[in-house]
Structures are given as C-alpha cells and as structure tokens.
Amino acid sequence: MTIGYELHGSGPERVLVLHGWFGDHTAFSPMLPYLDTDTFTYAFVDYRGYGASRDIDGKHTMGEISADAIELADHLSWDRFHIIGHSMGGMAMQRVALDATQRAKCGVAITPVPASGVPLDADQTALFSGAPDSDDNRRTILNFTTGGRNSRSWLDYKVKRSRETTTREAFADYLVAWTQTDFADEVRGLDLPILVLIGEHDPAFTQTAMEQTYLAWLPKASLAVITNAGHYPMDEAPVNLATRMESFMRECAA
Numbered sequence: 438m439t440i441g442y443e444l445h446g447s448g449p450e451r452v453l454v455l456h457g458w459f460g461d462h463t464a465f466s467p468m469l470p471y472l473d474t475d476t477f478t479y480a481f482v483d484y485r486g487y488g489a490s491r492d493i494d495g496k497h498t499m500g501e502i503s504a505d506a507i508e509l510a511d512h513l514s515w516d517r518f519h520i521i522g523h524s525m526g527g528m529a530m531q532r533v534a535l536d537a538t539q540r541a542k543c544g545v546a547i548t549p550v551p552a553s554g555v556p557l558d559a560d561q562t563a564l565f566s567g568a569p570d571s572d573d574n575r576r577t578i579l580n581f582t583t584g585g586r587n588s589r590s591w592l593d594y595k596v597k598r599s600r601e602t603t604t605r606e607a608f609a610d611y612l613v614a615w616t617q618t619d620f621a622d623e624v625r626g627l628d629l630p631i632l633v634l635i636g637e638h639d640p641a642f643t644q645t646a647m648e649q650t651y652l653a654w655l656p657k658a659s660l661a662v663i664t665n666a667g668h669y670p671m672d673e674a675p676v677n678l679a680t681r682m683e684s685f686m687r688e689c690a691a
Contacts (some may be wrong), residue, residue: 439512440505441489443481446474450542450690451515453506453533454481457524458611459579459595461488461602464523468675473683480513482506486607497610499618503532507540516540519686523547524642524668525615528554531624534631543689544631545682548642548668551650553621555641565616569609572596583667584638591672624654631658632685634678636666 443462456464462481472479484502485495495501506529510518519542522530527549534541557565568574575596580587599608633651635642644660651658661681666673 440485440493440509441483441487441491442509443483443489445469445479445481446472446477448474448476448478450477450686451510451513451518452477452479452686453510453518453520454479455502455506455520455522455526455529455533456482456484456487457526458608458615459524459575459599461491463488463598463602464669465671468671468679471676471679476687477683480509480515482509484607484611486604486610488602491602491604491607495607497607498614499529499532499620500536502529503536506533507537510537510540517542519543519545519689521545521547521682522549523671525550525611528552528615528618531627532620534627534629535620535623538627538629541629543686544629545685546631546633546651547670547678547682548636548639549633549651550615550642551621551646552619552624552654553650554618555616557616565612566609568612569605572600575599579669582639582641583636583669583673584640586638586667587673595669595672621650621654627655629655629657630685630689631655632682633658633660634663634670634681635660636668636670636673637662637664638667640667642668 483490485493520530527546663670670678
C-alpha cells in the first residue's frame with residue numbers, strides 16, 4: 438500500500454509535505470502558484486483517514502504517519518528529501534526526521550506542534566474533544582488560533598473543508614496523537630537544520646513556546662515570524678510562506 442498523495446513540480450530537490458489536523462493536503466493549495474516547480478518536486482501527503490487516503494484504515498499515530506511518508510519516498514525512489522510540516526504535521530516532520538535521519542536534508546516546521554505534544558487543560562479538552570462532532574467548536578478553534586482576525590466566510594470554508602476531507606474517526610484519533618504523544622527525549626540533539634515559522638497572530642504557538650521546545654532541543658533550529666498571519670499562513674500569507682521555506686531549503690541543498 439502507498440499512502441495517498443499529490444505531486445507538484447518537477448525539480449531535483451524533493452520535498453515531503455505533511456498537513457495539519459484540520460484538513461488534507463489541499464490546505465496548501467493557496468500557495469501552489471507561488472512555488473518554484475523547476476527547483477522542487479513536492480509530494481503532498483494525505484494521512485490515513487484524510488483526503489486521498491480517506492478510505493485507508495489505520496491507527497492514526499505519529500509513528501504511522503512517519504512510516505507511510507517514508508514508504509512514499511521509497512515508492513517515488515527518493516533517496517534524500519526535505520520535510521515540511523504544518524501544525525500537527527510539524528510534529529510528524531520531526532518523527533520522520535528521526536526515523537529517516539540519513540535521508541532528511543532539512544525540515545520546515547510551520548506553526549508546529551512540538552515533539553512533546555500539547556497537553557490541554559479542562560476547558561481546552563472540552564472544546565477540542567467536541568470538535569469532531571461540532572462545527573461550532575471547529576469554528577471557535579479556527580477563530581482563536583488566527584487571532585480572531587479572519588472573516589466568517591473563511592472560517593465557514595475551513596470548517597466545511599475539514600468535514601469534507603477527513604473522517605470523524607481519524608479527526609478524533611489524530612487529536613489524541615498531537616496532544617498526548619511525547620517523543621521529546623528522542624528529538625533532543627537531532628542534528629538537522631530546521632526552520633520554525635510561526636504566525637505573528639498565533640496565540641498558541643508563540644516565539645516563547647518555540648524557544649522552550651524546538652530551539653531548546655534542536656541545535657540547528659532557527660525561528661522566523663510570518664507577519665499578517667495566525668496559525669494558517671498558507672491561507673493568510675501564502676507568498677511570504679512560500680518564499681521563506683524555499684529560501685531555506687535552497688540553503689540546505691547548496
């Protein structure tokens with residue numbers, strides 16, 4: 438079995454792209470016109486229960502995402518590759534980097550969950566655990582994580598796409614994966630260049646949070662802020678995001 442995916446570009450630098458919790462690989466669609474397809478070939482992965490992998494059963498864990506992504510790289514005959522991950526995918530990016538250390542060139546972590554996961558308090562647990570069944574909960578989460586700045590139409594669209602591109606079971610299971618998985622001890626000292634990109638208006642994944650996790654644990658991690666964006670810079674600032682991540686990957690490839 439090969440996990441569902443979509444290729445974009447034909448360049449010699451290969452890139453695995455791992456999406457977040459709220460939707461499949463099409464979450465990156467707004468930035469596709471701005472990618473350098475002569476330099477890079479992107480493989481946008483769909484996790485089990487999402488998008489093109491919607492009908493593939495699974496355990497919906499970080500380890501499973503990593504194994505499927507590496508299997509896809511094998512299927513594509515990619516010996517070396519960069520790894521990009523958004524939110525939950527940022528956590529998965531680190532798992533792939535650990536599981537394929539000799540093959541990873543660099544990582545780009547976009548508003549990312551750290552390897553320690555994100556433990557939730559009682560109120561947060563109620564909000565997030567209710568999201569698989571409640572559009573209002575999903576909308577509230579989206580609004581909060583983007584600083585309450587974006588239109589109702591955008592929020593409604595993101596909720597709709599999250600419904601259309603995920604199964605309820607997978608959506609619920611991956612919540613457990615990114616909140617309760619912890620492999621921070623394994624990732625400490627990982628010798629891989631990693632660029633951490635956070636949104637200026639993301640209230641959860643802040644510079645302080647990244648300094649206490651990614652930058653504290655990863656000796657080659659660096660941090661940059663995407664202005665005019667919250668937790669979804671691929672929607673909110675796609676040109677800026679594409680420019681930052683490709684510039685970094687070119688440096689790693691040089």
